[in-house]
Amino acid sequence: MLKSIGTKSILFPLPVLLIGSYDEAEKADFMTASWGGVVSSDPQCLSVSVRPERYTYNNIRKNRAFSVCFPAVKHAEIADYCGIFSAKNTDKISDLNLKVSKSELANAPILDDFPVNIVCRTKTDFDMGTHTVFIGEIIDMLADPSVIGASGFPEIDKVDPMIYDLATKTYYSVGAPIMKAYTTKRKNK
Numbered sequence: 001m002l003k004s005i006g007t008k009s010i011l012f013p014l015p016v017l018l019i020g021s022y023d024e025a026e027k028a029d030f031m032t033a034s035w036g037g038v039v040s041s042d043p044q045c046l047s048v049s050v051r052p053e054r055y056t057y058n059n060i061r062k063n064r065a066f067s068v069c070f071p072a073v074k075h076a077e078i079a080d081y082c083g084i085f086s087a088k089n090t091d092k093i094s095d096l097n098l099k100v101s102k103s104e105l106a107n108a109p110i111l112d113d114f115p116v117n118i119v120c121r122t123k124t125d126f127d128m129g130t131h132t133v134f135i136g137e138i139i140d141m142l143a144d145p146s147v148i149g150a151s152g153f154p155e156i157d158k159v160d161p162m163i164y165d166l167a168t169k170t171y172y173s174v175g176a177p178i179m180k181a182y183t184t185k186r187k188n189k
């Protein structure tokens with residue numbers, strides 16, 4: 001029998017994202033975020049939830065733009081580092097020797113060696129308790145050709161993205177495919 005276990009802001013699986021932004025001196029910062037997702041397909045929008053104490057917060061506020069980069073499993077330590085240390089105290093870009101360029105469409109940094117970078121312009125934002133939710137309209141996607149499939153978009157097995165488990169504070173990789181979606185037939189017909 002199921003039992004009531006209390007409550008926690010939890011979903012499976014949570015993504016591991018790096019949110020890129022520029023500060024007033026045009027210095028790039030990347031912050032790890034798991035609290036993000038897709039919110040709309042028209043307009044094409046993503047959400048990221050950022051606490052106001054993050055250095056990233058004022059950067060996004062100022063620029064009304066940010067990037068969302070997908071680390072691959074091989075970038076796990078980089079992703080963890082960007083989730084522990086703040087640009088308030090260190091330069092994560094030089095600490096990690098990251099190669100960064102600037103989006104041609106918005107004031108947002110791109111991680112050149114990451115498989116996928118999404119460039120967003122902030123459409124709206126609102127405070128929700130501990131976090132501010134930034135809704136970003138996707139204005140560009142940059143992908144390494146090696147992760148692009150027949151659909152013309154990045155494919156999960158090629159990207160090899162990271163997953164975060166909030167309950168155990170552990171990173172996972174994606175498992176094996178189960179079946180094609182939208183293929184199940186109606187029963188008793």
Ligand SMILES: Cc1cc2nc3c(=O)[nH]c(=O)nc-3n(C[C@H](O)[C@H](O)[C@H](O)COP(=O)(O)O)c2cc1C
Pocket residue numbers: 029030031032033034035036049050051053054055056057080082083084085086087088164
């Ligand atoms: C796995 C993981 C997920 C995280 N998710 C979020 C998040 O969704 N929102 C947030 O505000 N902070 C999140 N953090 C914490 C920030 O990444 C961390 O405070 C970081 O140092 C902020 O960097 P900044 O001050 O340079 O912006 C997460 C950290 C980790 C390790």
